[in-house]
Amino acid sequence: DAMVIQNPRYQVTQFGKPVTLSCSQTLNHNVMYWYQQKSSQAPKLLFHYYDKDFNNEADTPDNFQSRRPNTSFCFLDIRSPGLGDAAMYLCATSWTGGETQYFGPGTRLLVL
């Protein structure tokens, strides 16, 4: 089945230790998104790729970076995780403009 896959499902890291979360998709969608979601809140968009074009949200901290080496894969790098970065990180895809997003199961990040 076509889907969005996130690995790992749970990630524990230490304060200040870089961490990478991965997302892959078999939908062949050209737009990929990364969201941060904290408890009882709506997903907050960090950035997205439209094909190879990277689009950063204005309030996304510099601590968060992303890479999209090809259509199928997208990575979220957190260079120096702080305690406040503990959250669920959601990857989503969509086909071009204004259409439904397909979400992965999320990666739960814990920062010790």
Added chain:
Amino acid sequence: GESVGLHLPTLSVQEGDNSIINCAYSNSASDYFIWYKQESGKGPQFIIDIRSNMDKRQGQRVTVLLNKTVKHLSLQIAATQPGDSAVYFCAENPGGSYIPTFGRGTSLIVHP
């Protein structure tokens, strides 16, 4: 009953009842609306969508109503089941944008 506080608004219903979840959107230019269901520990899942040229759209056990005059969206779930317990988010896409804006979310609790 429904309650709003520091946490997510919560709607509690009995199994078999009909549920109505409301959402007020902010952008009069939005022309595409989506309802997502998010179960605990999972990513949001698409339920139903509606475009601004429609007032009502029905799916299996779900109906979305759109009132553009007052910028209001509602999700009706017929014969609510325990498996419907989740957080429900509405999202709006302004015309020409593929970046949705998520609403606050409502927690639906179904009591057997």
